[in-house]
Amino acid sequence: MPTDDIMRNTILRMAGLTALVVSCTVSAAGSVWPPPGKPVQIAVLSPAGGGIDAPLARLLAQKLTTHLNTPFTFIGHAPPHTTSQPNKALQLVLTGVGMQTTRPGMYRAMPFDPREHYMPVSLAARFPTIIAVTKALPVNNLDEFTRYLRLNPGVVNVASSGNGSVSHVASMLFMTLTDTNMVPVTFSSASQATSNLVSGEIQSMFHVAPEIAEQVKRHKIKALAVMGNKRLSSLPHVPTTTELGHPELQQALWLGLMAPKETPAETIKSANTALNEVLADPDVMARIASMGAIVQGGTPQEFDRRLSTELAKWRALLTNGYGPPSFP
Numbered sequence: 001m002p003t004d005d006i007m008r009n010t011i012l013r014m015a016g017l018t019a020l021v022v023s024c025t026v027s028a029a030g031s032v033w034p035p036p037g038k039p040v041q042i043a044v045l046s047p048a049g050g051g052i053d054a055p056l057a058r059l060l061a062q063k064l065t066t067h068l069n070t071p072f073t074f075i076g077h078a079p080p081h082t083t084s085q086p087n088k089a090l091q092l093v094l095t096g097v098g099m100q101t102t103r104p105g106m107y108r109a110m111p112f113d114p115r116e117h118y119m120p121v122s123l124a125a126r127f128p129t130i131i132a133v134t135k136a137l138p139v140n141n142l143d144e145f146t147r148y149l150r151l152n153p154g155v156v157n158v159a160s161s162g163n164g165s166v167s168h169v170a171s172m173l174f175m176t177l178t179d180t181n182m183v184p185v186t187f188s189s190a191s192q193a194t195s196n197l198v199s200g201e202i203q204s205m206f207h208v209a210p211e212i213a214e215q216v217k218r219h220k221i222k223a224l225a226v227m228g229n230k231r232l233s234s235l236p237h238v239p240t241t242t243e244l245g246h247p248e249l250q251q252a253l254w255l256g257l258m259a260p261k262e263t264p265a266e267t268i269k270s271a272n273t274a275l276n277e278v279l280a281d282p283d284v285m286a287r288i289a290s291m292g293a294i295v296q297g298g299t300p301q302e303f304d305r306r307l308s309t310e311l312a313k314w315r316a317l318l319t320n321g322y323g324p325p326s327f328p
Contacts, residue, residue, distance in 0.1 A: 033270040039071040040064070042257075045095040052210050052291075053255055056125055057094045059287055060257070063278045092271065093118060096255045118258040120303030121268055122275045123296035125288050127208040127253040128228035129170040130238065132221050134200045142225045142244050145204075149180035158182040159193035159205040167193065170206035170227060170251040172317060177248055197221055208253050209234055209292025227251040233289045254296065256303055272300055 034040050042061050044053045054074070061072040095118070131142065137156070139145040149156055160168035167190065175182060185202060187193040190211045196202040197212075198220045205212070206227070213234050216223040226232055227249050229242040241249035257275060259268060278284055279297040288295050 033267045034068060034070045036070070039073055040092065041073050041075045042092045042094060043075050044077050045093050052127060052208060052253065053094055053096060055291060056255055056288070056293075059284065060094070060124065060275070060278065063281060063284055064274060067278050067281075068274055092121065092257050092259055094124070094255055094257055096253055117261055119261050119263065119268065120300045120307065121257040121259055122272045122279075122300065123254055123256040123298055123303050123306065124275065124279065125255050125291070125293040126228075126296050127166075127210065127255070127291075127293045128226045128230075128232065128240075129166060129206050129251045129253070130209055130212055130216070130226055130235070131174070131204075131206055131224045131241075132197065132212055132216065133204045133224060134197055134202065135220070135222060136200050137203050137222075139224070140222065142239075142241065142246065145224055146178050146180060149178070149182065153181040154183060156182045156203045157185050159197060159202040159207075160184055160186055161188070161190045161193055162186055165190075166251075166253040167205060167207045169314060169317075171204075173251055174206060174227075174249060176317060206251070213292050225249075230294060232292055232294075234292045254306070256296070268300055 042057050044057050054076070057074045061074040064070075064072040131145070133139060133145065137145075137148070139148050158171045160171060162168060163186075168184070168186075171182065171184065174180070182204065187196065190207055193202065193205055194207070194212055194215060197205045198215055205221075209226075209232055212221065212223070215221045216235060216238070223235060223238045225244055225246075226235070226238050226240045228240050229247065229250070231238065231240055241247065257271070259271065276297045279288075279295050285295050
């Protein structure tokens with residue numbers, strides 16, 4: 001299925017989930033959260049088949065169940081709306097940078113804007129982007145890569161999994177800040193792009209560690225840098241852009257929990273407290289680190305500020321000749 005069709009179907013599922021989530025949450029207004037004996041469901045607002053958010057959602061559901069002695073269940077990706085759906089569970093949604101900031105920043109008109117329907121609970125984890133290249137490319141570090149691109153403009157191709165994806169926006173940010181030019185090649189999935197990077201069909205890729213770390217460890221591709229200020233425990237030998245003297249090259253996929261706009265303030269506060277307590281668990285921190293991520297947490301206000309900052313950044317970048325005017 002074409003990438004844009006996948007995103008269109010995802011947005012329609014999100015719209016349907018909103019109606020379900022709102023009805024479930026409003027019914028719990030004024031009660032203790034979570035209500036004794038009432039299950040809490042966590043859904044994921046991303047295209048089915050994503051390999052990053054689902055494992056994190058499952059982990060959070062498992063740990064929240066133990067921590068609060070209330071069943072939390074990961075129900076998968078946002079289901080289509082159905083009026084026959086019984087309102088038996090509260091809902092939380094795990095979503096990331098693409099849904100909340102890069103695509104709204106890229107398209108001036110969208111059929112569904114998540115920020116109009118959901119409010120922040122807390123950030124959960126941050127997945128820094130890895131700058132990776134094929135083994136055949138004659139570069140071994142970030143400076144050599146940048147120099148090579150400047151000497152060979154429009155020669156190196158760069159993979160992405162669609163407009164507004166983390167791989168797409170990270171490569172756009174890199175080219176803008178380094179004054180370089182690569183040829184974008186779009187694939188239907190990150191795994192397909194990674195396979196083509198390993199085979200040498202594609203020469204470079206900017207993506208999060210869970211999708212490419214194993215290929216780096218097996219020396220199938222070269223990881224030049226982590227786009228951040230902290231090395232990853234899953235790839236400890238890969239330097240950060242900050243330590244390499246390029247602190248402006250920062251890009252990560254963050255994931256956080258959100259709830260419908262109608263959710264009572266006390267419910268948001270209770271959910272935030274519970275999530276932050278779970279994220280402070282050493283086992284949770286270790287398991288998130290093993291995913292190639294860094295634990296976040298924080299207040300709903302901090303999450304909201306991150307949303308606003310990221311949206312402004314990507315709107316400035318992606319509407320400057322890179323993105324179409326409306327969602328296709």
